[in-house]
Amino acid sequence: MSEVSEIIDKVTETVQPILDENNFYLYSIEYVQEGGSWYLRVFIDKDNGISIDDCVLVSDQLSEKLDEIDPDPFADQYFLEVSSPGAERPLNNEQDYQNAINDYINVSLYQKLDGKKMYEGTLKELNDDDLTLIVKDKTRRKEVKIPRKLISKARLAIEF
Structure with missing residues (x-):
């Protein structure tokens, strides 16, 4: 150690x-x-x-x-x-992710998913393999499923 x-x-x-x-x-x-x-x-x-x-x-x-x-x-x-860890605190462990369900979050990826390396949206659900965000896509909202193995960082975010 x-x-x-x-x-x-x-x-x-x-x-x-x-x-x-x-x-x-x-x-x-x-x-x-x-x-x-x-x-x-x-x-x-x-x-x-x-x-x-x-x-x-x-x-x-x-x-x-x-x-x-x-x-x-x-x-x-x-x-x-x-x-305090702040309003845009990082999601470091499973409990942080669980606590963030229904919250607006920012997710950075190791590699592009559908042409993007960063997503912001409301965390709808998660499991061991992926998480689902509700993101704004121009004038509508859509679900994006993100494999957890692609996530480099995630944090709470402030929605503007």
Whole structure:
């Protein structure tokens, strides 16, 4: 296991009781180096959405708990950021896809399907092999079935 994976596992273990106590859930954690600095980003959510106050609460409590970890898993100084995954959050796993049924999403493909590498539409249904989007096609709506093996990225999207 890589050092980054070990840090993410330790942070997950540390933050989970804080989230459980406040009825929040962990969306994801990343520990990345950008421009010479390390960033520990913890993305949290709850059923009705996360507020700035929620992020501050988790940040304060997590920062205190991370300072108490012995031995300290962080070799370098880092910036702690606690935030919502955002309105256009990525769909990372099966639960994210299930939660996105009936939501408007953006899907990027590894290769073209019917001449396009990107689709936006409402996620109607999904199974192990493909997902079905309702997309606007000029003046009408149509269903597009996308094989899951072609999907490089998917995220919630804002419909204009």
